Amino acid sequence: MTCFLRFTHVFLAGVLAGCILTGLFSTCLLAQTITSVAGNGKEGCTGDGGPAIQANLSAINVAVDRQGNFFVVDEIHQRIRKVASNGIITTVAGNGNFGYSGDGVPATSTALKYPAAVTADAQGNLFIADRENQRIRKVAPNGIITTVAGNGTYGFSGDGGPATQAKMSSPRGIVIDAKGNLFFADRENSRVRKIAPNGTISTIAGTGAYGFSGDGGPASSARLAYPTELALDAQGNLFIADEANFRIRKVAPNGIITTVVGSGQGGYSGDGGPATRASIGYPGGIALDAQGNLFFADPSNLRIRKVAPNGIITTVAGDGIEGFGGDGARASSARLSYPAGLAIDGQGNLLIADSGNNRIRKVMASSQSPAVVSVSLINADTEKEIKLISEGETINLASLPTRNLNFRMNTSPATVGSVKMVLSGSYNQTRTETDAPFALFGDNQGNYNAWTPASGSYNLTATPYTGPGGSGSVGTSYSLNFKVTNQPSAVPQVVSFSLINADTDQEIKQLTNGDVLNLASFPTKNLNIRANTQPATVGSVKMVLSGPQSRTQIDNGTPYALSGDKNGDFNAWTPAMGSYSLTGTTYTGSGGTGVAGTPLTLTFQVINQAQLARTGAEASAEDLPVMAYPNPFRESFTLKLKGQADEKIPVVMVDAYGRKVLELLRVDPAGQVIVPSPQLAPGVYVLQVGEGHRTQRYKLVKDK
Known part of the structure; x- marks a missing residue:
């Protein structure tokens, strides 16, 4: 049950599969290099106006538009965030408050309630499945938000009428076709519904009865079980993540529904064979590329899987072990943490909402020219990465676990023809490596040679080539400056x-x-x-x-x-x-x-206790400040007094009739006393603190 609840939080919230439009994408995605493109791994909502890779975020979903931007659905912080093509992150919808407000106003000033998915149309409108507000909302290019479907009431009604008057139940996945028809998964009604350009709503898949049936017949007569995610291909086929049926189903343009992925048994099996015989977990986000490859998130199996046009299923990202790792290396060897939403960008790269890692990660399309994307500092004793080196960084040898080091060039794709590396500064080194890992000081099948750098300034430039030994076409170089010091310091x-x-x-x-x-x-x-x-x-x-x-x-x-x-x-x-x-x-x-x-x-x-109310108006310079909490109390309360350190203060408690019900002969003002009182009846009591002219009285209430 614990695992199921985890998956529910991560991917039942709804994932945009991506609106794949004719002519957008021309590359074929194979098992390639994975990198992080948004998020520093910390959950939160910070970093607007700066690089997305440095921002705190929570990512349940991702979508793309035609301008090269991608959008992150932050269900936890009630926001939709945009990462522009230059890598800068901003908020485009949601003020961070949980609720419903603000139609007709800037989207950034309105409240959302567990947004689940987004999609963008060709005109630059952004559509949001505002899940617990039971609405579909639109953000126009001028930033103004409106409601296009849902009256805010949980339930099912309205087919054949205006979408804004319809009831719905936790809308999730959302896509829009080239004709302007908007489709969304009405998850808890076990239906997929359509909003036509004229604003009329109808059901196009699912009878509303939970279950599995109907393959080979009209989709509107079929049973679904919590449809959650949607995707469209260029031919107008609609793909549905039929979550609790452990299947992905397809509705053809003629309305006939079939199963294209999943045997109906939850689990992980079938790679290399027909997708319809494979076991999958609860399917998450779906995306399709221009070649007809279908990608889907298999969150419980910690993988992204692909179904080729010939129906064969394989894994393209994730090694099945929960965690974070693998950036700069082969995607199928990377660690993921409950991947949720998917989208394919204009270059054919696969974007993954790696929800448990609070990141958006990108699997590069294979047709891209080679590039060195980062440099890792390697512990040559353990062969493990210590850290990625950033521009201008100072490497303090005294703070490292070893001084036996090496540098590894991380490329995209993970396998390139060769990499030429030139180090200059306090030490000079030139080396060309044909086989990965591409190590500045060489390696023997991943057993890194050791180098201890001298203190000083360095420049490192790495250039990839399509051929061996620095031959073939030149790719994108990577250059950085860094310093090396050796300054032991006190432990902070x-x-x-x-x-x-x-x-x-x-x-x-x-x-x-x-x-x-x-x-x-x-x-x-x-x-x-x-x-x-x-x-x-x-x-x-x-x-x-x-x-x-x-x-x-x-x-x-x-x-x-x-x-x-x-x-x-x-x-x-x-x-x-x-x-x-x-x-x-x-x-x-x-x-x-x-x-x-x-x-x-x-x-x-x-x-959270205001100072006890006085029962009288008397006040003097010799007041004895009293704190009793909680007030009202039930079984006991805690009493704290302030006074002279060498005095003992008497405390008496009386009921509404003035009868003594409790007496503490002497209370030390330096401490506190927990006063048990289970025998007292509910009602109003008075604490008498001090004696003689210094006696003060305070009200206490005992709850039932």
Whole structure:
């Protein structure tokens, strides 16, 4: 059941298969190199206006348009984000609020409610399956959002009438054909429905009865079981991910439905044989290329699979092991984490919403010219990658696990004719490698030769060729500058935590162990917690919060915020009531890698208790501030007093008739007391704190 729920969250939300239009794509996708094109691996919603590859995101779905842009469906943060052809990410729909609002206004100012899928038409309109709002919405090229289908009511009705008056039940996959007909999966009605250009809605597949039947007959007479994803090919065939039937079905232009993938048995089998005999998991996103190859996400099997025009099924991406890895290498050897949405871009590349990895990944089409796409620093002792080297980076030998190093050139596709590498600077090296891995200092079938660089500045340029030994056509070169140092440094550490006002981004207070945080006493309930480090900048900080709300956050850049931030603009977090433990640990490397510092752990309690109401108007300079929580209480309450450290303060509790029901002879103001009171009847009570002229009275209420 745990796995099923995981899949439900990841891919039952709906995936755009991609609207494949005649003449758009001309390349054939084979098993090729995989790379990341959006997302840094951290869940969140940051980075707008900057490179998509550096952004925090949550990706359940992906779609493309004719202009070379692709769109990311962020179901968690109620947004649709766009990655332009220049790699810059922005938000195009959704203000981050969960709900329904705002037709006729800019799409970025309106609320969405679990958006599931998007598609774009030739005119630049963007259509959104706004799942839990039970609507299909349109964002025009001028950015204004409207509703084109659904009246917001869960159910089924309206066929033959205006789509905006129809009921629907959790719309998911959505595509549009060249004639302007819009199709969507009405998942929980077990139907696929069509909105004609004149706005009329109808059912084109499914009777509404959950099950499997109807192959070889009219699609409108067939049974479906939670249809979730859709795709169209250039011939007008509509493909349906018939999720709970473990099948992909095709509705031909004449309306006849057949099965094209899946035997109906859940599992993983059949590669190299007929797709209709294969076992698949709950199918996710679908996409088709110009050659008629059908690609679909098999999330539970952690793979992307392909059905060729001859009906043979194979795996094109994912090795079946959950995780992240393989960028710059062969896609079929890469690690995926519950891949969901698919789309094919204008160059024939396959885009994957790698939802569990919070990334959009791209599998290159085979017809592309060779290119060196990145350079990896290799541990020559273990043959493993240490990290990707970026332009201008400083490599500190003292922070690495070894000084036996090498550099590997990562190419697209993974296999090219040869790569020529030229290193200049404090050390000079020229080498041409014909066989992968393409290592600057050579290797023996993947056993890397070791090199220890001298300190200084370097330039590395790598050029791929289609032929061996630097022959044939020249591909796209990759060049970077870097420095090497050897500077041992003290292990950094977290020295304190600060409570932050996320409205103003200012510190409220430094947290101390055992703190009681009373939300009622703060200027806002929009909070965050910042880890303060020594030195001020470290490789990364890992923060682990446990309690009523649990969270693990790894932050690579200052400020190191438990709930994240965007360049110092802190994300808001309102903690639930209860007791928490927070541990912060620094690391010398990014992403929680490298040498760990000494962890700092503290505990704190969150309450939401206004100061107790006085029963009288008396006040004096000798008041005894009292805090009792929760109020109202049930089985017990906690009492905290403030007074002189050397005094003991008497506390008496009386009922509404003035009868003494509880007495604490002496309470130490330096601490707190948990007062059990299961014997008390529900009602209003009065705490009498202090004695003589210093006696103060406060109201407490016991709930039923």
